[in-house]
Amino acid sequence: MLEHYLPIFMMILGGVLFGIVMVKLNEWLGPRRPTEEKLTTYESGMEPVRTARERFSVKFYMVAVLFILFDIEVVFMYPWAVAFRELGIIGFVSMTVFILILLIGLFYVWRKGALEWD
Amino acid sequence: MDLYAVVFYAFAFITLAAGAIVVFSRNIVHAAFALLFAFFGVAGLYVLLMADFLAITQLLIYVGGILVLVLFGVMLTSNTIDVQMKTSTIQTFPAVLIVAALAGTLIGIFWSTDWKTTTDPPIQATAPKIGEMMLTSYLLPFEIASVVLLVALVGAAMIARREKKA
Amino acid sequence: MIEQILHSLSLFLPETTLTVFFCAAIIVGLVAGRTSRASLYVALIGIALATWFAIQQAGSSEGIFTGMVVVDPFATFFKLLIGMSAIVILLFSLYSAEVQSTAHRHIEYGSLLLAMTLGMFLMAGSTNLLMMVLAIELTSLSSYVLAGYTREATDSSEASLKYIIYGAVSTGLMLYGVSILFGLTGATDFYNINRALATGSVNATALLVATIMIVAGFGYKISAVPFHFWTPDVYEGAPVTITAFLSVASKAAGFALMMRFFKTCFIDANALGLPAGMWASLQGFEWNKLLAILSVLTMTLGNLVAVWQNNLKRLLAYSSIAHAGYMLMGVVVLSDKGLAAVLIYFIVYLFMNLGAFYVVMLVANKTGSEDIDTYKGLGYRSPLISVAMVVFFISLAGIPPTAGFIGKLFLFAALLDAKWIWLAVVGALNSVISLYYYVRVVRNMFLRDPERNAEPVVFSAPQVVIVLALLIPTILFGLFYSPIVELANASVVMFGMK
Numbered sequence A: 001m002l003e004h005y006l007p008i009f010m011m012i013l014g015g016v017l018f019g020i021v022m023v024k025l026n027e028w029l030g031p032r033r034p035t036e037e038k039l040t041t042y043e044s045g046m047e048p049v050r051t052a053r054e055r056f057s058v059k060f061y062m063v064a065v066l067f068i069l070f071d072i073e074v075v076f077m078y079p080w081a082v083a084f085r086e087l088g089i090i091g092f093v094s095m096t097v098f099i100l101i102l103l104i105g106l107f108y109v110w111r112k113g114a115l116e117w118d
Numbered sequence B: 001m002d003l004y005a006v007v008f009y010a011f012a013f014i015t016l017a018a019g020a021i022v023v024f025s026r027n028i029v030h031a032a033f034a035l036l037f038a039f040f041g042v043a044g045l046y047v048l049l050m051a052d053f054l055a056i057t058q059l060l061i062y063v064g065g066i067l068v069l070v071l072f073g074v075m076l077t078s079n080t081i082d083v084q085m086k087t088s089t090i091q092t093f094p095a096v097l098i099v100a101a102l103a104g105t106l107i108g109i110f111w112s113t114d115w116k117t118t119t120d121p122p123i124q125a126t127a128p129k130i131g132e133m134m135l136t137s138y139l140l141p142f143e144i145a146s147v148v149l150l151v152a153l154v155g156a157a158m159i160a161r162r163e164k165k166a
Numbered sequence C: 001m002i003e004q005i006l007h008s009l010s011l012f013l014p015e016t017t018l019t020v021f022f023c024a025a026i027i028v029g030l031v032a033g034r035t036s037r038a039s040l041y042v043a044l045i046g047i048a049l050a051t052w053f054a055i056q057q058a059g060s061s062e063g064i065f066t067g068m069v070v071v072d073p074f075a076t077f078f079k080l081l082i083g084m085s086a087i088v089i090l091l092f093s094l095y096s097a098e099v100q101s102t103a104h105r106h107i108e109y110g111s112l113l114l115a116m117t118l119g120m121f122l123m124a125g126s127t128n129l130l131m132m133v134l135a136i137e138l139t140s141l142s143s144y145v146l147a148g149y150t151r152e153a154t155d156s157s158e159a160s161l162k163y164i165i166y167g168a169v170s171t172g173l174m175l176y177g178v179s180i181l182f183g184l185t186g187a188t189d190f191y192n193i194n195r196a197l198a199t200g201s202v203n204a205t206a207l208l209v210a211t212i213m214i215v216a217g218f219g220y221k222i223s224a225v226p227f228h229f230w231t232p233d234v235y236e237g238a239p240v241t242i243t244a245f246l247s248v249a250s251k252a253a254g255f256a257l258m259m260r261f262f263k264t265c266f267i268d269a270n271a272l273g274l275p276a277g278m279w280a281s282l283q284g285f286e287w288n289k290l291l292a293i294l295s296v297l298t299m300t301l302g303n304l305v306a307v308w309q310n311n312l313k314r315l316l317a318y319s320s321i322a323h324a325g326y327m328l329m330g331v332v333v334l335s336d337k338g339l340a341a342v343l344i345y346f347i348v349y350l351f352m353n354l355g356a357f358y359v360v361m362l363v364a365n366k367t368g369s370e371d372i373d374t375y376k377g378l379g380y381r382s383p384l385i386s387v388a389m390v391v392f393f394i395s396l397a398g399i400p401p402t403a404g405f406i407g408k409l410f411l412f413a414a415l416l417d418a419k420w421i422w423l424a425v426v427g428a429l430n431s432v433i434s435l436y437y438y439v440r441v442v443r444n445m446f447l448r449d450p451e452r453n454a455e456p457v458v459f460s461a462p463q464v465v466i467v468l469a470l471l472i473p474t475i476l477f478g479l480f481y482s483p484i485v486e487l488a489n490a491s492v493v494m495f496g497m498k
Helices: A002-029 A058-082 A084-111 B003-024 B028-048 B052-077 B092-112 B126-134 B139-160 C002-011 C013-032 C038-056 C073-094 C103-125 C129-147 C154-185 C190-198 C204-222 C230-237 C240-265 C287-306 C312-332 C336-367 C383-397 C403-417 C421-446 C461-479 C482-491
Strands: C062-064 C069-071
Touching: A002 B003, A058 A084, A058 B052, A058 B126, A058 B139, A084 B126, A084 B139, A084 C002, A084 C013, B003 B028, B028 B052, B052 B126, B092 C204, B139 C013, B139 C103, B139 C129, C002 C013, C002 C062, C013 C038, C013 C103, C038 C073, C038 C103, C069 C073, C069 C103, C073 C103, C073 C240, C073 C336, C073 C461, C073 C482, C103 C129, C103 C240, C129 C154, C129 C204, C129 C240, C154 C190, C154 C204, C154 C230, C190 C240, C204 C240, C204 C287, C204 C312, C230 C240, C230 C312, C240 C312, C240 C336, C287 C312, C287 C421, C312 C336, C312 C403, C312 C421, C336 C383, C336 C403, C336 C461, C336 C482, C383 C403, C383 C421, C383 C461, C403 C421, C403 C461
Parallel strands: none
Antiparallel strands: C062 C069
């Protein structure tokens, strides 16, 4: 059973190694002659004036919450989709009700303007 | 030690070590990133338990969703300019005492209990079975889950949305 | 399968109604525009209809949706109780300054009240661990948001945040307990858990730990000590209407679920030689002693701290903690009589507690304050409302001839019947303490002079009608209590239990 996951494991290993090797290789091969100008933060040629660590707008949070809720909805759809034929009409109707209830949520956030950025 | 045990201990170690960083790290961003590895380790444990759908769900929702939300939360709140986040530990002694007692009890229970186990062979692909159960025996919780999600949506929108001046 | 689902649906009508109206409240509110009250009316109609459908189910006793929930007299009783308090709360809301000043959020108010009621209806009928957790979550999520409803007020946001944090911890503990219980028994269905436990092969310590963790979830809902920390702050910060709803309906739903959980899971169904109406706990697992400790802690702490409160909402918060302690005594005795006493207490508690909160709300509407000093000389400024308040308070203290006395009488009778003498003594002592702080408010209203230039406080006709609608049962049930006693005795029947 475990051997089914071998490709996934190889993939993860390959991904991690590739990332580390590329960064380290760059560090090792590239020439480094730092000057004061080079070490300042790049700000389109301007002098950096403030800290970059500013507070994010609460709007990002709203987007993230919406993403999670609809993410969960999609996760619920997956087992239904793979057993769709066996479940027949019951499955179809139940899933329709499930999606309809969440559609009201989409309608709500839309009308409330939570999907608009400003 | 066979391959299964090796993989199990590897995932358990990842989960526990990452969990320890989440708890002990003073830097809230480090803690949030360590959480990624904790979630990942748990997903691995689900795979070992032959719960493939659960493992995918763990990755999709926790790693892909909840963690992003946590990071946004960190970036929304940690204003490094004028707010100093308090991350010190207080009441160390009573806390250690209680935690030790609790941990002792729980470990004792897990050790000594004769857990209810099944002798059925593991299911090869769990998703179709879950789909079938979800829409027959567990139909009501499934539908109520959508209502819970809708409530969460309405609640989140009400709390987070900036009020337009009427 | 289809026939089974259709049959379940026919018995699920109250909950379906609530779900449909929940969706309708959102849509109607969005279509009707920002400042419309439409959602509140939709909520009112929906809850009234659902309660009506629930009453129609009186007498049926059946498990539906493959045993996820049951429809039985016990569940119907609590649905009636929860529905009635939801209707009263919505009527309050139509006259609440706090709610009316936030007209642009009426969609959320109406729809979340419907969702919360749906959650509590499900709590009243759940017979499966999964359904139980889901129902608690639905109720909790809606109440977190409603507690922070008046977002402009800082204490309301604080209330919401504290509620969420304590709620998350106790839900987490409960889920942990649920998973241990599942690991021990291999079942999520209450009846199957009982069967698995009855074989006697389960580790007793593990079962005790699981039970304590699950009780954390229940204790949070009914605000029992030591899971009560959120109560005073949330009660103080939330709008009065929501506070009143939490103190009555949320507590009732928590008690309903807890009593059903304990009775169906942890009672020895095959015990022999018991007098009629008495139960026996499973061999070697005396969970009722755990609840007895909880009960003593809850009422004592609630009453002792209430004595020091100067804000009426905080005072009522601690008083509601104390009342949870009294009602827990009825669960401890392991008998139908004790269960019936809790149900009687809840009917009485509905009227007197909602009444007390409503008067607090009316006074706060006029004066903008809930401080005890505001009540100085109120008896001269507004005699009718003050007299009503006195009646609600002496009923809460349990003095005859009010309904509160009847509630306590049946509780203590059940305790003495089951030979829990020491617990009855503790309960009686607590009632004496509670008398002190209730009378303190009454003294302020009638024996203190009002501020110099204080004018009479006048209330509108519908407001007076609502007060009277709560006042009259509080007195009436103190004198003619046989209908509520009969209702309670008929409602202790749970599906699948002797």
